[in-house]
Amino acid sequence: MNDAVTEQVSNIMHEIFNKQGALQALGARIVHIGRGTCETLLPMSPAASQHHGFFHGGVIGTLGDATGGLTANSLMLPDYDCLAVEYKINFLAPAKGEALIGRGKILRAGKTLAVTSVELLSLNQGVEKLCAVMQQTVFAIEQK
Amino acid sequence: MNDAVTEQVSNIMHEIFNKQGALQALGARIVHIGRGTCETLLPMSPAASQHHGFFHGGVIGTLGDATGGLTANSLMLPDYDCLAVEYKINFLAPAKGEALIGRGKILRAGKTLAVTSVELLSLNQGVEKLCAVMQQTVFAIEQK
Amino acid sequence: MNDAVTEQVSNIMHEIFNKQGALQALGARIVHIGRGTCETLLPMSPAASQHHGFFHGGVIGTLGDATGGLTANSLMLPDYDCLAVEYKINFLAPAKGEALIGRGKILRAGKTLAVTSVELLSLNQGVEKLCAVMQQTVFAIEQK
Amino acid sequence: MNDAVTEQVSNIMHEIFNKQGALQALGARIVHIGRGTCETLLPMSPAASQHHGFFHGGVIGTLGDATGGLTANSLMLPDYDCLAVEYKINFLAPAKGEALIGRGKILRAGKTLAVTSVELLSLNQGVEKLCAVMQQTVFAIEQK
Numbered sequence A, B, C, D: 001m002n003d004a005v006t007e008q009v010s011n012i013m014h015e016i017f018n019k020q021g022a023l024q025a026l027g028a029r030i031v032h033i034g035r036g037t038c039e040t041l042l043p044m045s046p047a048a049s050q051h052h053g054f055f056h057g058g059v060i061g062t063l064g065d066a067t068g069g070l071t072a073n074s075l076m077l078p079d080y081d082c083l084a085v086e087y088k089i090n091f092l093a094p095a096k097g098e099a100l101i102g103r104g105k106i107l108r109a110g111k112t113l114a115v116t117s118v119e120l121l122s123l124n125q126g127v128e129k130l131c132a133v134m135q136q137t138v139f140a141i142e143q144k
Helices: A007-018 A021-025 A057-076 B007-018 B021-025 B057-076 C007-018 C021-025 C057-076 D007-018 D021-025 D057-076
Strands: A029-034 A037-043 A080-091 A099-109 A113-124 A127-142 B029-034 B037-043 B080-091 B099-109 B113-124 B127-142 C029-034 C037-043 C080-091 C099-109 C113-124 C127-142 D029-034 D037-043 D080-091 D099-109 D113-124 D127-142
Touching: A007 A029, A007 A057, A021 A057, A029 A057, A037 A057, A057 A080, A057 A099, A057 A113, A057 A127, A057 B057, A057 B080, A080 A113, A080 B057, A080 C080, A080 C127, A080 D127, A099 A127, A127 C080, A127 D080, A127 D127, B007 B029, B007 B057, B021 B057, B029 B057, B037 B057, B057 B080, B057 B099, B057 B113, B057 B127, B080 B113, B080 C127, B080 D080, B080 D127, B099 B127, B127 C080, B127 C127, B127 D080, C007 C029, C007 C057, C021 C057, C029 C057, C037 C057, C057 C080, C057 C099, C057 C113, C057 C127, C057 D057, C057 D080, C080 C113, C080 D057, C099 C127, D007 D029, D007 D057, D021 D057, D029 D057, D037 D057, D057 D080, D057 D099, D057 D113, D057 D127, D080 D113, D099 D127
Parallel strands: none
Antiparallel strands: A029 A037, A037 A099, A080 A127, A080 B080, A099 A113, A113 A127, B029 B037, B037 B099, B080 B127, B099 B113, B113 B127, C029 C037, C037 C099, C080 C127, C080 D080, C099 C113, C113 C127, D029 D037, D037 D099, D080 D127, D099 D113, D113 D127
16 A cells, blocks of 8 residues: 655645744654654754753644644645644653654544544654653645 | 732742743743733744744644643642643634733642643734633642 | 524524433433523432542533533524534542533634533532533534 | 453452443443453443434543543552543544444553543444544542
């Protein structure tokens, strides 16, 4: 099975991602896009941290939100873009290390609504550790 | 009734807030602290925006998370600091304008766990509009 | 301002409510319907309880889900019925007493999606106590 | 690796489960308990249904809440019992069929807080279909 998105969809996804100032300011990037899956990465920096030097919970939520949106968009684009309706995140462990990884998968790919699940892992001296999990709902917006 | 926190608690709260790189990078600030309430503000900037120029959902979540934590800390400090266990946010309207306002109130002030509710409002040409709501759970960490 | 729903909408809401076996088995009932608000009541019974004799968390969630759906339906009917997309509940205190009260209000009344907020209160010897809060998203289904 | 719980823990879990009136009224039962995993089953009945004859969203939440609690208790008992702090459920598809299955796994097994993930599947003419997913936080209560 070929799970790759088309080059057109991949290009639109990178274009939307790169226009988001919040993701650019954090240095986040797309690592891989599949059909209904996505991997992202966000390096540690002062702008990503809280007062103990770990990744800030809001930044972990931001990468989760972005990763879930990409995951849904991999199945919605080019006809629809998506908008987050809501998300919920549980923190499992302090997120420390050189980077944060987001891994999304699609749970429901509806015409109007999609539901995604995102795992957030810290990368600490090369070792991955699950530090948060998110469930997210997005809404499809028709592109003109 | 006097709902003000002590000067000591207010000082610790500002100190913790100012040490959080993620909040500093976004230019967020504390507007008011009461006992079990809190108001914050985050100005629009490229680092706060998504691709249509609205506030990014992850940034709205970040201000919500920070505001809820401050709300709980107003009752927990100086003996305990708090750590977010989880949060959930529903988006109600696109958040556009010159600033984002966070308003938190305490729903449960337990010895170990606190629950907060946070409203996020956009400030657009001086007009406030409710754009998201959050429920959050935090855990008390004893300070040495 | 007149916040009452029409008799037609009230009748459809009671009819839908009364056809839900889960709500009937629990003896739940509608106390009041406004435009974008709703109050419900569920009496204590073995079918509503957990092992300490309090209301079961799942039953509190069930009343919350039903109350939020009614709240949205008060603005959607007769053209649309609603379906829950997701809900999230935080428990604030053990729910003990003779009844559980659900109070819903609309946070967003969109064409396709609505967001509700529901407070769940225990009624113990006539005294109300907030025991849980819910945020819920519902989806509008066109009625033929 | 032996993932079975001790007979003592299994007995306490069944005892607690059987004392919960809400679960008894719905005919729910424990299918399997592992260390950090759990499977439950709830048969279709009028008490479990909504107005289209599907499983009621509140009942799906009830089975999810119970399954997550059992999952955490498999690691907490006999010294601690657990209490739900919050849960969040996303509905993926209408739940129709002869039974509902709950499958829980532990995401975080802390001393005070545990986080679980629960999948809810409908069993329709013997075919399983994922219909909802839950994230839940529980709190450990020391047993005297």
